[in-house]
Amino acid sequence: MRIVLLGNKAAGAGNGLAAYRYLMRKFNALEHDATRLGAFDFIDVTGDNLVDSLSRLSSLEIGSYDLLVVAGGDGTVTLALDAVADTEAALAIIPAGTGNDGARHFGITDWRRSADRLLNNLKAGPLNTLKTDLIKATFAADDRRQRWVLSVVTAGVDAAINQRANNYDWPRNRGRYVRAAVREFATLKGYHYELTLDGVKLPAQRLHLVAFANTSYYGGGMHIAPQASATDGQGTLVSVDPVARFTVLRVFPRIFSGTHVNHPAVHMTNASTLTIDGPDLPLLYGDGEPLGHAPVTLEVISDALTLVDNWSNN
Numbered sequence: 001m002r003i004v005l006l007g008n009k010a011a012g013a014g015n016g017l018a019a020y021r022y023l024m025r026k027f028n029a030l031e032h033d034a035t036r037l038g039a040f041d042f043i044d045v046t047g048d049n050l051v052d053s054l055s056r057l058s059s060l061e062i063g064s065y066d067l068l069v070v071a072g073g074d075g076t077v078t079l080a081l082d083a084v085a086d087t088e089a090a091l092a093i094i095p096a097g098t099g100n101d102g103a104r105h106f107g108i109t110d111w112r113r114s115a116d117r118l119l120n121n122l123k124a125g126p127l128n129t130l131k132t133d134l135i136k137a138t139f140a141a142d143d144r145r146q147r148w149v150l151s152v153v154t155a156g157v158d159a160a161i162n163q164r165a166n167n168y169d170w171p172r173n174r175g176r177y178v179r180a181a182v183r184e185f186a187t188l189k190g191y192h193y194e195l196t197l198d199g200v201k202l203p204a205q206r207l208h209l210v211a212f213a214n215t216s217y218y219g220g221g222m223h224i225a226p227q228a229s230a231t232d233g234q235g236t237l238v239s240v241d242p243v244a245r246f247t248v249l250r251v252f253p254r255i256f257s258g259t260h261v262n263h264p265a266v267h268m269t270n271a272s273t274l275t276i277d278g279p280d281l282p283l284l285y286g287d288g289e290p291l292g293h294a295p296v297t298l299e300v301i302s303d304a305l306t307l308v309d310n311w312s313n314n
Contacts (some may be wrong), residue, residue: 002065007046008072011097019071019096019111063087073097074287081148092308102150105215107311118310132230134304135214140295149286152218156209162285177219190242196275209240212298223258233302234270241265274298
């Protein structure tokens with residue numbers, strides 16, 4: 001068993017560092033337990049910062065490893081996907097970030113519990129895994145530049161909110177996103193979109209929000225696409241028609257329970273590919289990380305990720 005550990009020690013206001021130290025102690029103990037585990041090769045690529053860590057990760061031939069363990073938040077997982085997606089290596093998520101929305105979809109909600117379940121899984125062997133889909137983003141400006149996303153790509157006011165929230169130091173968790181949302185809603189005008197869904201070009205339209213979801217959560221627990229599945233080869237296009245600001249403020253809190261989908265201005269459509277273009281769109285985000293500018297084609301790639309089941313009682 002060949003294992004790589006990628007930690008983000010700055011994630012989650014201390015959780016990232018705590019999770020990293022905990023895993024290091026446990027993996028070092030396992031590495032010396034050759035009697036039960038047999039051949040066991042462990043490498044830690046965690047550096048002084050996330051940029052350093054990702055540089056170390058990119059220097060590895062990840063396909064020659066069996067498991068990549070990521071201890072961090074959604075952003076750390078998204079950046080790590082560029083290495084592990086569409087390979088034979090499995091990914092284990094230890095949710096130690098602020099939002100942890102990708103992990104939340106699969107029921108991975110506590111970093112220590114998920115770490116212990118992973119370690120028990122390793123001891124018992126073989127790993128229990130699940131094949132999941134990923135979104136592959138290809139940008140027209142450079143079709144060689146592709147990015148992988150586990151959860152949700154945002155391309156409207158939600159992307160603008162994400163960018164604003166990233167500039168806030170407080171409050172923690174979803175409060176930062178809510179604060180940014182209130183500020184963006186104050187000047188909300190909508191964006192002009194040219195969307196192509198599974199090869200069918202839709203009429204140009206003005207919308208407040210466009211998101212393409214592989215899993216169901218974003219923004220620190222917002223249930224943006226309650227019916228989204230990461231195993232059906234389809235993404236869920238969530239779009240919101242222009243409505244009055246008062247309506248936005250009234251409906252917005254319902255996104256945490258997922259009941260916003262009952263409002264007539266909210267639309268859900270399943271598709272395997274979505275092309276997004278428009279003259280005035282904000283920078284696109286994927287799971288809290290900046291991706292690039294439209295035009296972009298988003299494609300759901302079936303079974304592109306092998307995810308370790310560290311949420312069940314194995």
